[in-house]
Amino acid sequence: MTATPASAEDFSKPFHGFAPPTTVLRDGSPASVGLDPAPIAAAVAQVRGHESAPPDGHPMYAGAVGLMGHDGKVVERDASGWALRYADATTELPRDQWVPMRDDTVFDLASVSKLFTSLAVTQLVEEGKVELESPVATYLPEFAANGKEAVTVRHLLTHTSGFTSWLPLWSKYPDKASRIKAVMDQPLTNPVGSTYLYSDLNLITLGVLVERLRGEPLDRVVAERITAPLGMSKTGYNPIDRTRTAATEYQSAPARGMVWGEVHDENAWSLGGVAGHAGVFSTADDLAVLSQALLNGGTYRGHRILSRDSVTALITNFNEAFPGDDHGLGFELNQRWYMDSLSGPRTAGHTGYTGTSIVIDFSSRSFAILLTNRVHPSRSWGSNNLARREWAGGLGQALRVRPAVGATAWSGGAANAATHTLTTPSVAVPASGARLGFDLFLDTEETDLLTLERSTDGGATWQPLPFTTRDRGGESASDGTVSGTRDRHWLQARADLPPGAQQLRWRYTTDATNLGRGVYVDGIRLTAGRAVLLDAEKSPTLLTADGWTLRSR
Template sequence: MNLSRRVVLGGGLAAGTAFFAPGVARADDFDKPFTGFAPPSTVLRDGTPASVGLDPAPIEVAKAQVIGHQTAPAGGHPLYPGHVGLMAHDGVVVATQADGYALRYRNATEELPQSEWLPMKRDTIFDMASVSKLFTSIAVVQLIEEGRVGLETAVAEYLPEFGAAGKEAVTIRHLLTHTSGFVAWLPLYSKYPDKASRIAAVMNQPLTNPVGTVYLYSDLNLITLGVLVERLRGQSLDEVVGARITRPLGMKDTGYNPAVKERTAATEYQAVPARGMVWGEVHDENSWSLDGVAGHAGVFSTVDDMAVLSQALLNGGTHRGARILDRKSVSLLITNFNQAFPGDDHGLGFELNQTWYMDALSGPRTAGHTGYTGTSIVIDFTSRSFAVLLTNRVHPSRAWGSINVARQEWAGGLGRALPITPRGSHVEWEAQALHATNAVLSVPLAVPAAGARLGFDLIAETEETDILRLESSTDGTTWTLVPMEIRHPGDTRTGEEDGSVSGTPGERRWSQVRAELAGGQQTLRWRYTTDGNTLGRGVAVSRIRVVGQGGVVVDSDASSNTFSASGWTKRSRS
């Protein structure tokens, strides 16, 4: 840990000085990422965004946005009846919200009488759906840690029946990273008559693709691993997860097949199979047909229990003195084993760097998962932050659509609450986080005939289709890209760009940019164009200077008023 990033204040404080209680860590800026894990003694506690140096405004925006999705647009459906969310940073829970309804509908089209609606509460228990895969993965990594399973060992060594149909070369890693070659899904619940035949069908299933050649997300991978855990532990999966994960961490509301139906959020009304309103039992049909306990789905949990798991992982596998994994094992969870499949970054069980739901928290050391019922967890090791959003989006029907926009807003609100601070006392402009916009920062220049050199600091944390362009124009109509040289921190090489920057998720450090400008009267602009898809953290520029033979042409610190900004926010540090 870099001790220079920790501040303890004592004695008197001058009026207006920001106060951080003795022993309480200040927040780390977005541009000063952590390495390693949080101290193992870090214990979750309640606080406010301001108490750890976060900007509360983006968090409040996110809270309002996710509530707004509970109201149906004209002629449409709400994204979900209700939700419970939690955000935390550096061991402090900075935001929680419970709103809407855990139960609202009688069937796929009719509401219950309003007197029978059940409100969401902070301790509402949710069907976590595929987030269950994380628990199975942790159980497998515990076996790896103990030396009972080898990551690169063939699965058939532990489950001989799995070697059928050409699967002899599939390893534990292939299953954990969805590179086994398995088909995505099988209708186990409808095609086979009982649990034994359903498990046998998975063991006997041939590969759709040669092992290790493609990334294809498959429930069969984790069903197999669930069977492996049971075989090696001599216990059912729910017993293993309870004994080795949830009970040690005090996750008292997490498990399979919840006992109290009324505490759970209802999911879907199912006519086929004829289950009616699914409430208090697992939604996933295959898991249901396996008695509610399976490697791919079946876990129920609350937002506070998922917060405990998240903090334990940030701490390197421990919380309140209970250790479920050692630090090396947690590192395996968040190591990208899928470098051969760009865009499908994956650790052991955990997805990595997925902007489509991690938004502004996304990066190479951001781990998480989503669940079909409307759940998501995003754990950012780089800022020691996490965002959990639990909804019952399939209540009453899965046909009502995706909630990815809400997932992005919730994680993005926390990511944008992390401040960006210029190096030194400089003026900084940050592009506003908006979809489908064209944000422009511009400055008129009178460049000497011999030309001039431009320099500025840059943070660009963007998706591939959101582009920052550096452009110049002599008439305000025709714009030309200005080639740039970008020096990234810790890298002695200089990267040459054509005048545009994009596709830089996880780039959280200031870079130094240099460019040559032709002589003459011109306007220089930074144009950041976003699409309607996802957003990263965005872009920020600082310490802009243009210097020619006669001296300084413009200095953003000394003459910030000469800059015009549309869609950019100016911040000054002193």
Template sequence: MLTMASPAVASGNRSGRFDQPYDGYAPKGTLLRDSTPAKAGLDPAPIDAALAQVDGWTRPSGTAKPLYAGAVTLLGHDGKVVTRTATGMALKYTVNSAGEGPVELPADQQIPMRTDTIFDLASVSKLFTSIVVMQLVEKGKVGLDTPIATYVPEFAANGKEAITVRQALTHTTGFPAWLPLWSTGKTPEERLQLALTAKLQNPPGSTYLYSDLNLITLGELAHRVTGKTLDKLVADGITKPLQMRDTGYNPDPKKKPRIAATEYQTAPPRGMVWGSVHDENAWSLDGVAGHAGVFSTADDLAVLAQTFLNGGSYRGARILKESSVTAMITNFNQAFPGNDHGLGFELNQRWYMGGLSGPRTAGHTGYTGTSIVIDFDSRSFAILLTNRVHPSRNWGSNNPARRAVVQGLALALGVGPQHGKDAWFSGTTDNATTTLATQVAVPAGGAKLAFDLFVDTEDTDLLYLETSTDGTTWTKLPFTVRDRGSVIDHDGSISGSGDRHWHQVSAELGEGAQTIRWRYASDPLYQGRGVYVDGVKITHGRDVLLDGERTPESFVASGWRLSRR
């Protein structure tokens, strides 16, 4: 199999389109305003379908427990908030009479989810710490390639003296993923020292391993360099300038009725956690830590997302230079394929970014059921906040909902036909095979097949071009892809993403009656934006044997359909 190359993003700039990616950043003066999918140039149907799925997952299915008690979904595109929806409950469970576990509250005591419900962001908090660090880099107070021990001397313990700030931001320090600081240390100060002096699991720079300890360390580094605690730095440098009024650590108890409850915890014995940070280590560090602890709303996170799309500025307040934003969304982990990471953001992670995945798609998830995805190519973002650990972390993952929301937004963005009013679309169903076929009688001397092709798929979801003389035995048909000066030969199959452009394809057909088939085969998990075929033409010299634009009835489609976008 040969996969598509991923050339640099080209200009285009038509709102509502997936196949015309933007260059650079949105104008710094772009402000969010409420709109609708249709007014933003989007197809409402995929978004509505995704929201229906999000709602459905608040309820049990057979013997399966619900994925979460409630959720808030907010989608934005090109400076417009096109969806803001709440479903389910922010508080649904309490402790049973024996104090041994969760039980559903009476209906009149449950608290419905609201669009302004405040959520424990869990690891999405890491983005705030990363921003603080990048602000210190801009001021010349911290060097990305300076050893952390320069600022936090005790960090040098156990062979960590050369580990840099950049390695901590990209999770390549060699730290283990996690340590039970809350149970091994007796005070916040002792627990912090346990994190800073922890032993490595791998040699520095040798491995990508996502670790809370990296951001705990960077939070303390920021404290040492400035003399200010992390919560103060986040407030002064991020939430106050951006007017994110419901975002911060240790929320005011007066806001508790608006806060989504999380888990019933027995170790530590905290009961139903509601209004304080869920993460045990962050809780044991008095609620302020570099890896977790921030609470926020969907609308506040939308402001943060648009700030990044604007290149670091919003409503006249600049929190980062464009160069810093670029560093945060540039992959510095080329040595660890599949673990793309900028200086703070995860990049191109199809497991929760779905059809918006690409080299310029950034995001983060949180253990409590939160996620943010920012697609710079389409200037779109998807925010899904759930309380999936309410009442138990063991009830399951909300990854299907994360993917559904992002896929809904991706499918709402159009892929414009290259010829006429529509193009053939493969669909984006997991674990499926869809086919598009046409018959042709090729004279002696052969013929040329030409068509336009748009491919945005997971690498393991392949489009095959095939030929058969009997409709039973199929042979891959080699083809050539031309795109803006490049020419790439393929063995009869293609997959890939990150390009978001139409390509021109040609293939040579042998003589004789035959069926030409486009077959799209997907595996059980993860989708891209899909495959489009348009402008199919088969010629023998000057003779046109098939013109797909004139005779769409010549095709037999199974799972494919004609689409105008």
């Protein structure tokens, strides 16, 4: 293979640095930045489709606003459904009172708010006012209560503090002061640093830390140091005009009725709508600006909110001791369950309980934002994780995988719960044996498997064929089955074949949920010494493809 430089639309040539700091978002078509428009259009249709109720069921959400960005262009922006549709948990409003979703509808971000608190903390770290490895009690002495003296700022940002997930602050304590004190007094559930456990208490504590060190309320800190410099004029806490917001849940306990224009999270509500774990309201376009600022290395339109080193820290995995729970400073990393085919070690994001999600892929300089009001009118109506995957996955599938050899490569497809095979004709291998060579691109969920197999009985039975892969000078062995990701680039694969007539096939099997960019095979060639027994690059029609397709991207 001949190495080529990274290009914006090429999933198989990832970027390792930031976008130019002068990059400013503009609207553009997918084709204008080299994307395939079909997967994006499919994602739009899928997200819209979830607004219709299945038989004997509920819609996934009343409405949604989705936005995709790539290489400095907003390539898709779609608003559909309803910002307000229901009067209570079971009853629709009269049809003329439904409020349509708009591009600029303001959403309760729920736990996506944690990112703003994390950015505020990271600014303090950058300024030398906070040390990541210092105990939280250094800055909040009262936090040391009940055995928390060793909990550091990093532990809170990465959810490894040992805190329990949640406390009923709103119902158990009478006022804001007693609720904050309850968090400071709360003992650990697990030994510090021993366990990953996502916890609102971590970010509530960090919100208090920011306020203590800045001498200002958290909402003012976020406004002055993050949203105002970036021009995010529609982002903040406690929105003034509720009619521009998406309604959330009808709540009977507490007796709030239809929550519309107020924070949905009960604990954040009981803290006055401003808390470290929840409370931020925003639009898709404002979040796009934040995403691009981070892709630019912490700056947008000449206003820097973080240094490049600080942004690098945001997306550095501090949780290597907890595989599958990759976490930077506040940002989740590499989570296929909502990032789908955009997922990777340098993909950062977060979700919110109200139905929101943000995915920022630094390797392709892309982002996918999906905002829904999935708790309107009831949280019991279910999850919108499927829609999150479809939205991020649509953008991921639109990125090109450039063939390793020639103009096309074989793609194993992008379908869940499927088995696709690519099979050679029978080949007579001489007594000296033969060598199979092919190029392999692999970006899958760990449970989506590619297996190289051989058959000596005309395809009646198949056995795995061990092979090796070479990756930038390193070599690894496989028993015939591989999965996962290899940092988004092509590998060289080799296998030795014994004598005799035999067939080979590549079998790609996916489970019921979560996809990566998929599997590609290229440059298939079988040789015995100088003799070429099979050259599928020159003669691709020799292969029998069931679910595999020849693709130029």
